[in-house]
Amino acid sequence: MKEDTNVNNTKMRKECEVLWAKNKYYVLSKSHKVYLEVREYLKEKEVDIQFLKEKILNLRDVEESKKDFNNAILHVWGYFKKDASDVEKQGLFCILEKYMTEKANQEAVIEYIKVLLKKYPNQYLQESTLLTGEYDETLA
Known part of the structure; x- marks a missing residue:
C-alpha cells in the first residue's frame, strides 16, 4: 500500500511540475506573490494538481499589474x-x-x-x- 502511495505521489508531482513549467511565467506576470506561494508549495512532500490548477485559474480575473x-x-x-x-x-x-x-x-x-x-x-x-x-x- 505504501508503495502505491509513493507511486501516486511521484505521478502527481510530475503532473504538477509539467503544469507549473507551462504556467510559471503567466503566474509571475499576474502576481509575484502567488508565484512565490506556488514555488514554496511545490517543495512540500505531497502536492495536488487540483490545488495548482485552482491557483492558476484564480489569476485569470486578477487586474493587470x-x-x-x-x-x-x-x-x-x-x-x-x-x-x-x-x-x-x-x-x-x-x-x-x-x-x-x-x-x-x-x-x-x-x-x-x-x-x-x-x-x-x-x-x-x-x-x-x-x-x-x-x-x-x-x-x-
Whole structure:
C-alpha cells in the first residue's frame, strides 16, 4: 500500500511540475506573490494538481499589474540575453518602456518575444502559456 502511495505521489508531482513549467511565467506576470506561494508549495512532500490548477485559474480575473508583467518578461529575457544582439535587447527594453508608460500593450511585448523565439528557439518558452495564451488547454 505504501508503495502505491509513493507511486501516486511521484505521478502527481510530475503532473504538477509539467503544469507549473507551462504556467510559471503567466503566474509571475499576474502576481509575484502567488508565484512565490506556488514555488514554496511545490517543495512540500505531497502536492495536488487540483490545488495548482485552482491557483492558476484564480489569476485569470486578477487586474493587470504592470510591475509583475514587466518582471515576468525580464525573467523570459534571461533565455535570450546571451544570444540576442544589442539592437534586439534595445528593442525589447524600448517596447517594455512603452508598455510601462501605456504606449504599448502586453500583446506588443509578447509579439516581440515571439520574434526573438523564432530566431532563438527555446521549447520551454515556446510552451509557456504567457506566450501561447492557451490557458484553457493547459488546465483541461
